[in-house]
Amino acid sequence: MSLSNQPNGRMHGKVSVVTGAGAGIGRAAALLLAQEGAKVALIDRDSQFVESTRAEIEAAGGEALALTVDISVPAQYREALDRVVETYGRIDTLFANAGILGAIGPIESIEDDEWDETIGNNVKGTFTSVKYAVPHLKKSGKGSIVLTSSLSGTRVFSQKGFSAYSTSKAAIAAFGQMAAFELAASDIRVNVVAPGTIDTNIFSSENKEPEADSMNTKPVEYPEGTVPLPEGNGKPEQVAKLVLFLSSEDSDHISGAVVHIDGAESLFVG
Ligand SMILES: NC(=O)c1ccc[n+]([C@@H]2O[C@H](COP(=O)([O-])OP(=O)(O)OC[C@H]3O[C@@H](n4cnc5c(N)ncnc54)[C@H](O)[C@@H]3O)[C@@H](O)[C@H]2O)c1
16 A cells, blocks of 8 residues: 555645745655655655655655746746646645855845845745645645744844845744734635754755855853753754644644744743
């Protein structure tokens, strides 16, 4: 029996779209949703990454569709969703997670177009990811949307140089709550995950100004790193468990929540 037919899986019968599914948190979430029985549409702008996630899901007996798409290009994303519906017949859940660190540096050094790139990728990309999924989710009924914000932009405002990224993540948290209220009447839940430091390759997407290194950063006083829970930095698989919970009907009365997942990091570095 294929994993996607597991009758006891918490996502049995569901079709899930995951953006940023080629790496890190999105990849871990896609694997777990598939393990719980969802058919998963994997969206990422990196074709090798997204193919590798698909191969891993299929090797485990799950079902997945790999789509190389840049979410900041709305037409590409809209066509990709049409492909998902042609292939699987419906869309039940969306994990709008793709994001970049983008411009990092002093405010006066960030070029206008670098600011636009960070905000465009993270905020507009999240908006369009939701916008074009909503008609499909309305058709299926009982939809769930999960967005990825960050401690940067919700609780932590002490990372000098992060003004563009933190602004983008604050906007995502606000948008998620607005969407939760608006879409409640259509029985679509919307929640936001706000991770702390998670071990992924997110730093490969930073666009660091030369001046960034000389900015004062807060000294780390905690014995090791900034995460009070003994295991330290979070793992993508730990965020994936939260995404599964918020995507599944286990969380059927939760909407508009911003859930911090940070091993108490924000209580320390706030
Ligand atoms: N890692 C952390 O510490 C951390 C903390 C808080 C929030 N986040 C957020 O988690 C999300 C996932 O990040 P990650 O840590 O897994 O990083 P990652 O770099 O490992 O994975 C991000 C994936 O998103 C894809 N992507 C980026 N922009 C895209 C676009 N425009 N279109 C399609 N795909 C795109 C990348 O190709 C990559 O595969 C991001 O929104 C990030 O801001 C990460």
